[in-house]
Amino acid sequence: IGSWRSYWSRTVKKNEPNLIESLEFYPENGIVKFKGQRMLILAADALGLLRKELIETLGENTARGIITRFGFACGYNDGMIINDFLKGSSSEEKLKYAKGLHVQEGSGNIFFLNYNFTFDYNKPFYAEYHYADSYEVEQHLLHIGKSNDPVCWTMIGYASGVCTAITGEKIYFIEDECIAKGDSFCHAIGKPLNKWHKNAELYLEYYKTKNIDKEIKRLERKLILKNEEIQKKKKKIEKLKEMVREKGNYRNIIGNSEGIKDVFYLIDKIANKDINVFIEGESGVGKELTAIAVHNNSFRAKKNFVAINCGALPETLLESELFGYKKGSFTGADKDKKGLFEEAEGGTIFLDEISETSPSFQIKLLRAIEERKIRKIGMSSPIKIDVRVISATNSKIEDLIDRGIFRKDLYYRLNGIKLLIPPLRNRKVDIIPLATYFIEKYKDNDKQISISSEAKSFLLDYSWPGNVRELLNVMQRALALLDVDDNIIYAEHLTDELKEKKSFLVSEEDTPLAKLEERHILKTLDKYKGNKINTAKALCIAPSTLWRKLKNIPL
Template sequence: MNTLNRILIVDDEQSMRELLSIMLRKEGYEVVTADNGAKALKAVQSDIFDLVITDLKMPQMDGMTLLKEVKESSPDTIVIIVTAFGTTEGAEKARLLGAYDYIGKPFNNDEIKLVIQNALEKGHLRKENILLKREIESRTGFENFIGKSEPMQRIFSLIRQVADTKSTVLITGESGTGKELVARALHAQGSRNARPFVTVNCGALPETLLESELFGYMKGSFTGAAANKQGLFETANGGTIFLDEISTMTPALQVKLLRVLQEREFKRVGGTADIKVDVRVIAATNRDLLADVNKGLFREDLFYRLNVMPIHLPPLRERKDDIPLLINYFLKKSSSGREPKKISSEAMNRLVSHRWPGNVRELENTVERLNILASGDTIMIEHIPDSITSIAPSPELIPFDIPESGIDLESLLQNAERTMLYKALDKANGVKTDAAKLLGLSFRSFRHRLQKYEQSS
């Protein structure tokens, strides 16, 4: 499951080193040996090992000192001590210093294989556990991902199609349109969903910090690098890494990312070993990345590597059908278990016609606020802040001239229709037959038109 099972064997006795390396290579591990503590320590400081198995009694540096040093420079590395001179106190001390196990010689081959296997699994689990909590609360397939509009339905089916592939996905769309939800759904729907989903906001960190976060570093490679540290690409191994705000990545880092995408390997900062990872990369941006390419701000080759599977989220104003659905979803979400508040059709109508420059995020915040502002059980138009101005054209507001920028007749007429339907409903106190009469429509026709705008269908 993990491609990084590298083991370092330390023993001054050649026969022991040989016995262990043959046995462990057969098990599929990558094995390196050292015949004394100093060499072992040098190896640990310049290379990456998941596990060190060391003899206790060795001339110069003994196993206990090596254990201490290894834990200091590479805390994630598991250390197992083997000794022909086992004592209870020795075992106790080794554990205190962070040894995983303390095994007596001669040992049974199967036993030591099992100990190593368990230790490595436990190591991986621990790393994953750190991510797990965040994972669980945010694991969303489609249940939290709302949308019945045609563009969203198309996006959902696209997600289902590509989730289980390893293709790199580039998600574009204005801020607040749900790019992160798409990334999470891609992960949750794919076969990698039991493995980590790691989010990196590339815009939040300066270049050097981002580099060491992504690729990890070796002790001493820069001031403050007190110990070897695994990077997020390693943490995400087997799973998905989500690179948010990819457009902010500096040219130097773009080159490094390109290498990961092409070769599936990289080096830690200050490291020499090539680390292989199996990670699905998803990137997102709210910028027009191709325009950035044309301006020379973003590497063209990287753009095409990322853009294997593009998913574009349209702004909320272009999928107004989703607004009532989202409002009801957010009302339920912010009602904390109580009966969710209702919303008058006039208020609903106002919200539907708003342009929502901040997209779904802005809508969610607004609904949360309305939920607090409305003292009764229904949100009324009075509760809606002035900043959310209605652009819904009442008939007298329909422009008779077409401006230079043109108009969108379809949505203009839809808005007008929706406004009148809800106005009539309000006037008729919700009695549909009366509302239909007010508009000169048959009940069937009224109901049919209304259905297009209903919260849920």
């Protein structure tokens, strides 16, 4: 330390502060002091790495604010020490001393170009300098790279802090040129706060402690927007997954009615049993969806599910589709073809509208199911198959058997367990949940869309001859008719057929008085967008009366 002090004393110019002479070392305690204040000797590289982490963690604006205010605190502290050390000296003497002290602290070298350290009315405080050998430029280029903006943030903060402390006025420096952004030198100007124009407000923000609060709020808002974007993408992904999962588990069958609960119960019981299933229900109730649910909840789920509508093909074509054929077995058979039984090997085959098949075909199908073997057209030897057969019809199969249209022995083979899917008119409790499900599935935006009370009334009163398939069509039509700004499906968006054909099949004159009152209340409630106070006024009844009547309307 002694030789260091000697060297430093020889190199320090006359009338400049001698930092080494002012330092007090207490190596046994790990303490260094300057004019009674504890000091630290830090590696510039460590500060460069800290700068890098602040920028990467908080963003450049926030990091710049923190480092600028850090410099201001260092400068202000040195300024207060100088005020105490040079009592009675002029501000100009103190500021020149501060310049020399800062240079000796190792941050870089300062060359004043123009300055006025007095506070004369006609010549206010002004300082302009070049900054050489800036440690901040060095570290920024080393750890971060070339910048688009000046980077001597600590130096600018320091100059502002020390001048503010010594003069007692708010002095702020702004760097307008910097080697780190490709300029020939680092250049800064310092003025009193009231002499900076509005175009400097952006830079002065870095001196305000509230800057970090603003940045945190900005980042929070950005995070919220990003999270909303992620949620939107998740919804789209879920919709795509749901489309894939339509051949998924039976929980995708929407319903809470007793009839559907019975179906769920039976699926649970028989899905993993190797037994054929017979599904009976009207057209549009979801027989194929039920068959898929049985398959996907069984041990065969990893194998194919193959479906065919038996009523859509003539007998000869149906036979070749199900059993396949050998090349050359008939005109046009130019190559071997696998039948659907082979395609479904290890999995499930779904024979929809099985009751539409001819008696002669029923014999061939019976033999295939009994023997678990099929014979391709044009092939003499049979092929073993391991397939679960699920069949379905929209007819009363017992009536067809009694009339000799459907073979009783085949029915016994197909009907290991029967699932009866109730029509939608017998599942009133499922209508609104199904309608809501279709809205969510087929709407083309993320808007929350609801169904008005009057529209719900029409949906519940309709007899639904086309069952769930018809309800799907009605809701898709309603969504198509919605204006861009609408988020409620009203009665006007429903089909005229639905509004005209009610399950009650009675005229307006024959409608019970209570039913007419109910419709009038719901229509008025829709008119006033669900506002019960305005609805009650329009109906000339007390709000409490309206509440009581609404409680008795089954929606």
